Amino acid sequence: MEKKVRVRFAPSPTGGLHLGGVRTVLYNYLFAKQHQGDFILRIEDTDQSRFVAGAEEYIYETLNWCGLEPDESPLKGGPFAPYRQSERKKIYREYAETLITDGYAYYAFDTSEELEVMRTSHRTETNPSPQYDHQTRMYMRNSLSIGSEGTEKLLTAKTPYVIRIKMPENEVLHLNDMIRGRVEFNTSLVDDKVLLKADGMPTYHLAVVVDDFLMQITHAFRGEEWLPSAPVHVLLWRYLFGEENMPAWAHFPLILKPDGNGKLSKRDSERLGIPIFAMAWTDPVSGETISGFREKGFLSEAFVNMLAVLGWNDGTEQEIYSLEELKEKFSIERVHKAGAKFNYEKAKWFNQEWIRKVSVDELSGLVRKIYNDQQVRIPDESYLRSVIMLIRDRCHLLPEFYTQGRFFFSAPKQWDLGALKPKWNVAKTSFFKSYSNAFGSISDWNALNLEMVFKELANSQGIKPGELQLPLRIMLVGEKMGPPVFEIASLLGKEESKKRINNLLDQTGDW
RNA sequence: GCCGCGUUGGUCAAGGGGUUAAGACGCAUCCCUUUCACGGAUGAAUCACGGGUUCGAUUCCCGUACGCGGUACCA
Numbered sequence: 163m164e165k166k167v168r169v170r171f172a173p174s175p176t177g178g179l180h181l182g183g184v185r186t187v188l189y190n191y192l193f194a195k196q197h198q199g200d201f202i203l204r205i206e207d208t209d210q211s212r213f214v215a216g217a218e219e220y221i222y223e224t225l226n227w228c229g230l231e232p233d234e235s236p237l238k239g240g241p242f243a244p245y246r247q248s249e250r251k252k253i254y255r256e257y258a259e260t261l262i263t264d265g266y267a268y269y270a271f272d273t274s275e276e277l278e279v280m281r282t283s284h285r286t287e288t289n290p291s292p293q294y295d296h297q298t299r300m301y302m303r304n305s306l307s308i309g310s311e312g313t314e315k316l317l318t319a320k321t322p323y324v325i326r327i328k329m330p331e332n333e334v335l336h337l338n339d340m341i342r343g344r345v346e347f348n349t350s351l352v353d354d355k356v357l358l359k360a361d362g363m364p365t366y367h368l369a370v371v372v373d374d375f376l377m378q379i380t381h382a383f384r385g386e387e388w389l390p391s392a393p394v395h396v397l398l399w400r401y402l403f404g405e406e407n408m409p410a411w412a413h414f415p416l417i418l419k420p421d422g423n424g425k426l427s428k429r430d431s432e433r434l435g436i437p438i439f440a441m442a443w444t445d446p447v448s449g450e451t452i453s454g455f456r457e458k459g460f461l462s463e464a465f466v467n468m469l470a471v472l473g474w475n476d477g478t479e480q481e482i483y484s485l486e487e488l489k490e491k492f493s494i495e496r497v498h499k500a501g502a503k504f505n506y507e508k509a510k511w512f513n514q515e516w517i518r519k520v521s522v523d524e525l526s527g528l529v530r531k532i533y534n535d536q537q538v539r540i541p542d543e544s545y546l547r548s549v550i551m552l553i554r555d556r557c558h559l560l561p562e563f564y565t566q567g568r569f570f571f572s573a574p575k576q577w578d579l580g581a582l583k584p585k586w587n588v589a590k591t592s593f594f595k596s597y598s599n600a601f602g603s604i605s606d607w608n609a610l611n612l613e614m615v616f617k618e619l620a621n622s623q624g625i626k627p628g629e630l631q632l633p634l635r636i637m638l639v640g641e642k643m644g645p646p647v648f649e650i651a652s653l654l655g656k657e658e659s660k661k662r663i664n665n666l667l668d669q670t671g672d673w
Numbered sequence: 674g675c676c677g678c679g680u681u682g683g684u685c686a687a688g689g690g691g692u693u694a695a696g697a698c699g700c701a702u703c704c705c706u707u708u709c710a711c712g713g714a715u716g717a718a719u720c721a722c723g724g725g726u727u728c729g730a731u732u733c734c735c736g737u738a739c740g741c742g743g744u745a746c747c748a
Contacts, residue, residue: 174748209747274746288674291744324746328748342678351676354746359746366748390677413678418739420684471697475686479696498686501741506686508698513691518711540732556710566710628707635708642708 169381171232172370174206175217178443178452179224181426181504182385182417185469189414190383192470192492202377203235205246206370208363212502213533215446220473227462229485242377247369254364257372257402258325258357262305264316266401267357269323270294270304271316293353296331325358327367335393340381340412340494347393356366365390371398374409382409383494386501389413412494415473416501428452429585436506439463459560460509461528464516468509473498482515514558522547523553529563536564538571545570548653552645566644570653573662574640576668582636583673585629591670593623593630598663601656609648616648637666 174185182276194201203225205218222237234240244250255417261267272280277294281301284292292298299306304326307312328350333349357368364372374382392411399408419430431438431452441454456463467483475481476491483491517525526547533540540546597619604611616634620627635647638659644650651659 167719172748176748206748212747270746272746277746283722290674293675293744322746326746347677356746361746370748385742386678387742390746392677415679418741425741460739472685477687479687481685481697500679502686505698508685511698514711548684553710555712578708626707631707639708643710646706647708671678 165378165380167197167381168202168377168379169194169199169383170202170204170374170377170379172206172373172384173202173221174209174212175221175553176212176214177217177220177445178439178441178454179221180417180428180438180440181469181472182414184228184440184465185472186383186385186414187225187230187496188228188466188469188488189474189492190495191486193381193383193494194233195489196492199380200233201230202240202242202379203232203237203245204377205248206235206366207246207248208359208365210248210361210363220441220443227441227456228466229462230466241357247364249374249449250369250373251363253376254368255288255358255362258364258368259619261327261398261401262325263359264401266397267327267384268305268323268354269313269317270302270326270354271296271321271323272303273322276303289454294326294633295329295353296350297312299326299328299354311494324356326354326356327397329394330396335396337392337396339389340410341415341497342413342499343484345389345392349393349397352391352393355391357398358398367394367398371402374538375399375403375407379409381412381418383412383414386413386416412497415498417472418501418503419546420504420506434506438504455509459532460513461516461520461560463520464509464513467516468512472504473502482512482519487495510558517554517557517560520551525550525642528560528609533559533571538564540566540571545653552653556645569639569644573658573665574638576640577636577666578641581642582633586633586670586673589623589625589629590630590633591667593620593625594633594663594667596623598660601660604656607652609646609652610650613648634663637663 171187171190173179179187183486191201193199203221205221207213207218218236222235226230232238234242234245236243236245239245258267262269272294280298281292284298294302301307306328308316329352330349334346335349336344336346355367356365360362370382373379392413396408397407399405418424419424419426420434420436426438428434428438437453437455437458437460439452439454441456442451444451444456456462463484466485466488470483470488470492471481474492474497475495476496526543529550530540530546533546549567549570550563553563554565557563597616600615600619605616616630617627620630621627631647632642634651635642635644638647638650638654654662
């Protein structure tokens with residue numbers, strides 16, 4: 163009997179959720195869902211000094227936008243509540259003390275100044291960052307170096323302390339990563355990490371294993387940056403709950419900046435003008451806003467799709483996947499080991515694909531919002547939908563529905579005269595006069611008929627129709643862009659088309 | 674420095690002892706269209722390096738280089 167799969171995403175609410183974070187959520191979610199398991203959102207807010215107002219709400223909204231709803235969360239509750247670590251504070255101390263009793267951890271009374279002294283005095287060329295470990299711990303002020311009596315004294319005097327894990331010497335630990343296979347560590351090289359901080363809050367290391375155990379997490383997935391501290395977690399599992407009960411691990415590769423090397427960061431967003439957050443994030447203190455994919459005009463389907471295949475593929479040539487399809491086809495084993503550079507151009511391509519794929523219904527709501535923001539009045543829903551169907555193929559980002567389609571809602575006020583004037587003549591003036599006059603006789607107003615009449619008239623007047631198409635386009639659109647010109651006229655309607663032709667004709671006299 | 678993880682075109686990547694080393698994005702050229710896109714076609718461009726193992730390594734092993742991550746009372 164297999165245990166029910168339970169995974170968690172455990173962010174620290176300190177700001178916007180960037181690409182890597184959302185991808186971690188996504189992979190967790192996909193894995194859980196394809197195994198009929200639970201996806202838990204746990205808020206790791208153990209560092210009170212890093213509290214950022216609104217960051218937690220931002221996470222909910224992001225998950226909601228992406229369609230990755232947790233089964234249990236601080237907001238939703240669940241059988242293992244609370245899901246906010248700050249509210250679980252009292253739980254952790256007990257485990258830390260058990261560790262001390264069992265000889266796996268100890269009290270440390272060093273002040274931050276003392277730690278600083280140790281780090282500078284032990285610093286050498288070959289060891290630029292000395293650690294609090296088996297080599298140095300006996301020189302520090304802790305229950306190992308000062309004995310139980312001294313410890314008692316300090317404890318009763320209410321001396322601030324932390325609890326540190328006592329890393330064993332020269333033991334080889336290993337971990338079977340679902341992506342990387344067996345990874346080994348020598349415990350001598352790992353420092354005595356703080357487990358419980360002076361304020362009584364646990365560090366990530368303690369909290370993550372205690373909560374993963376208590377919340378019955380079966381698979382623990384996180385970013386690669388956690389791999390180096392994994393031996394601490396393995397040891398904690400061994401000491402507290404039994405290594406055999408430890409969840410299966412997988413460490414995801416990082417998402418790198420598009421140019422150069424290194425982790426994608428907020429700086430890159432500003433520097434390159436590309437979004438890195440799912441949604442715009444405004445820092446409550448500085449007021450500074452970093453734009454997000456949603457605001458740039460991405461469809462959540464495209465965003466999720468793009469993220470899924472950034473570091474994963476199913477071995478076929480398929481690149482476009484819906485969430486449902488991903489649930490079916492995703493597999494941790496096929497996640498790449500190496501980090502991937504983020505490519506914004508490709509991201510836009512995914513969005514373009516999804517703009518064509520998604521229903522007009524869904525698009526119309528989104529596009530309506532964009533037009534509203536631009537103060538464009540939309541006569542009616544069916545007109546909007548027709549415009550959308552006509553221009554969706556040429557849009558990569560949602561805002562392009564405005565730049566590509568605004569002329570459907572208001573007549574051009576200026577024209578690309580440079581494309582017109584040089585080749586203009588009286589024959590063309592009279593052609594357009596007769597063309598717009600002929601509108602009255604077109605009973606079935608559609609692109610095909612419009613084109614037919616256009617061509618017949620042109621031929622009868624001895625002008626090549628091709629030479630007249632561009633002028634017509636400029637009259638209707640104002641510039642050299644847009645869908646097939648008779649489609650435009652057809653949608654615009656008889657009156658409006660006539661009006662726009664006459665608008666320009668009024669000016670040709672001055673040329 | 675030390676530890677860990679990586680390394681297939683510019684980018685994302687498939688492949689995994691014998692292949693013309695897929696495909697996508699981007700780029701270039703052409704076609705379509707007397708608009709701009711879309712679409713189609715074609716093209717340039719890749720197995721980090723050095724040793725092994727092998728009849729044969731991009732693929733397996735060992736080094737080296739490079740990159741990234743970690744080295745906090747941050748997660």
